Amino acid sequence: MQINSHKFIGKHILGELYGIPYDIINDLDYMKTLLIKGTEEANATICETIAKRFDPQGLTVLILLSESHVSVHTYPENNSVFFDIFTCGIECDPDKFVKKIIEELKPAKEKILSVKRGNEDESK
Numbered sequence: 001m002q003i004n005s006h007k008f009i010g011k012h013i014l015g016e017l018y019g020i021p022y023d024i025i026n027d028l029d030y031m032k033t034l035l036i037k038g039t040e041e042a043n044a045t046i047c048e049t050i051a052k053r054f055d056p057q058g059l060t061v062l063i064l065l066s067e068s069h070v071s072v073h074t075y076p077e078n079n080s081v082f083f084d085i086f087t088c089g090i091e092c093d094p095d096k097f098v099k100k101i102i103e104e105l106k107p108a109k110e111k112i113l114s115v116k117r118g119n120e121d122e123s124k
Contacts, residue, residue, distance in 0.1 A: 009118035010068065010088040013098055017081040021106025025058050025074040025081055035061055038100035039070055042085070044092045067092050081105065086117070 029048065032113055045066035052060045057077055063070040068086040075081070083101070085094045095114075101107055102110060 009090070009116070010086055010114045011094050012086040013094050014113045014115075015081075015083045015098060015101075016111040017083075017102070017105055017107035018079065018110070020079050021103075022057075022076040022079060023058050024105065025079070026059065027055040028053050028059055028061075031059055031072065031074065032061055032110060034104050035063060035070060035072055038097040039063055039065065039085075041100050042087065042092050042094050043092075044070075044087055044097075047101040059076050061067060065092075070097065081107075088118075093098065 011091060025027065028051055036046065047064040047066055050062045054060070059072070059074045061070075061072045065087065067088050070083070072081060072083040081101075083096050087094045094124075098112060106119045
């Protein structure tokens with residue numbers, strides 16, 4: 001009997017984005033809206049969003065997904081963003097999330113690492 005609707009596989013993408021204007025990545029409303037749009041484009045299901053603004057600058061946004069999570073940390077003083085998105089199963093496409101935030105933030109430099117997780121053989 002299979003209780004879980006997701007295969008025991010997933011994709012975890014870790015990203016570093018550099019050269020983004022301070023004002024953009026220190027704007028909490030803008031970043032939350034962007035991340036929610038990216039998550040929806042990835043076909044992921046949002047359960048809850050938590051956001052924290054730090055003083056004097058910087059943000060952390062966490063999005064709990066039915067399929068796992070998204071986390072984003074901004075460092076406006078360094079014009080940088082670190083993020084990760086992990087999705088379980090095959091219905092979501094976290095690459096679409098990455099494409100959306102790169103398209104919108106237009107970083108001067110990006111470093112993206114994609115890791116397949118789980119074992120397809122054990123999911124059958």
